[in-house]
């Protein structure tokens with residue numbers, strides 16, 4: 563669809579509004595849309611796509627433009643990354659912008675440092691270099707420079723995948739089954755699926771395929787007692803509830819009242835009756851202690867840097883800091899330790915993040931296992947294979963957008979041994 567100059571101006575205004583990056587870009591963009599209620603659907607789509615496209619390549623665009631204004635960033639994005647030629651850009655250009663764009667188009671990028679090509683902050687590249695080579699970092703970075711697909715999960719309590727695929731096809735929404743999750747569907751485009759009857763009737767939820775796989779890693783059985791320790795707005799809780807066919811009992815803990823409140827309408831739509839949201843003050847809350855030793859499976863979907871979700875939240879790479887990650891690591895270890903006390907002997911503890919950093923993933927799990935010999939690491943690939951899910955990343959689940967076309971996720975499964983099997987602490 564051709565651009566028109568007003569659209570370009572609107573995108574510049576949105577970019578100016580968002581670029582200080584004082585809060586998450588999606589929050590600021592929603593505010594921009596609320597303050598500009600007359601914008602049509604096409605304008606909104608163009609603005610969102612453009613602003614997020616620029617945030618994904620902000621460092622690269624700033625480098626090739628020198629000291630850029632939001633307008634120049636946008637023009638450079640259209641010229642360099644969207645492949646618009648000078649003739650197409652001409653109607654939008656002012657003053658000497660034509661000359662600037664010609665220069666920008668000619669900048670050679672082959673010898674740019676890795677961090678600029680990857681479009682990562684230096685500190686992130688340094689952290690990644692401690693366990694990845696430069697080629698691997700570039701492959702990961704390129705995958706994170708692309709927008710994420712729109713994945714949905716079929717709520718198997720109310721529908722099955724074939725039936726949902728049939729409705730979508732009838733409604734002209736192109737979709738296909740996700741390659742790994744047996745209850746996932748990947749949409750070709752980004753329709754407003756949250757307005758579709760399938761969504762309103764609770765038959766589908768929006769959920770990245772990687773997030774869906776975490777439910778299968780937990781593998782809850784009907785009649786079990788489950789705790790989703792960091793349930794948030796319940797993305798994974800709802801999946802666990804459906805996998806249990808609305809039987810058994812799931813406690814959805816979180817310290818954020820706002821997030822738990824966001825779970826309520828989703829819970830209502832889902833038709834599930836086995837979920838019990840519980841606001842806790844912290845990981846040592848008395849509501850947690852009351853359940854010590856009584857739970858079959860615990861999911862710790864820990865608060866993390868979120869760096870596995872850069873396709874969706876590209877602003878995170880510019881807002882996250884090494885200092886904040888240090889604080890998160892302390893929190894992650896404390897939550898995992900508290901959560902582990904909930905388990906019965908033989909129970910399953912799943913630690914998961916949407917981070918790509920070893921220090922938030924393997925680092926936390928290895929320290930936990932060293933201090934808790936009563937827990938034994940289990941093999942994620944085997945657990946998935948038992949459910950006919952062919953994702954083999956070894957003992958740990960390590961999903962990566964470059965390999966699996968999902969967000970970056972990590973999971974480890976640990977089982978609480980019977981006391982006599984447990985070796986002494988190291």
Ligand SMILES: C[S@@+](CC[C@H](N)C(=O)[O-])C[C@H]1O[C@@H](n2cnc3c(N)ncnc32)[C@H](O)[C@@H]1O
Nearest residue numbers: 792793794796797798816817818845863864865
């Ligand atoms: C990665 S998010 C959870 C996402 C959620 N599981 C989902 O699938 O949508 C991490 C959550 O941990 C919560 N959290 C932070 N500190 C916590 C604590 N001490 N105990 C429990 N939850 C905590 C945050 O409020 C946040 O909702």
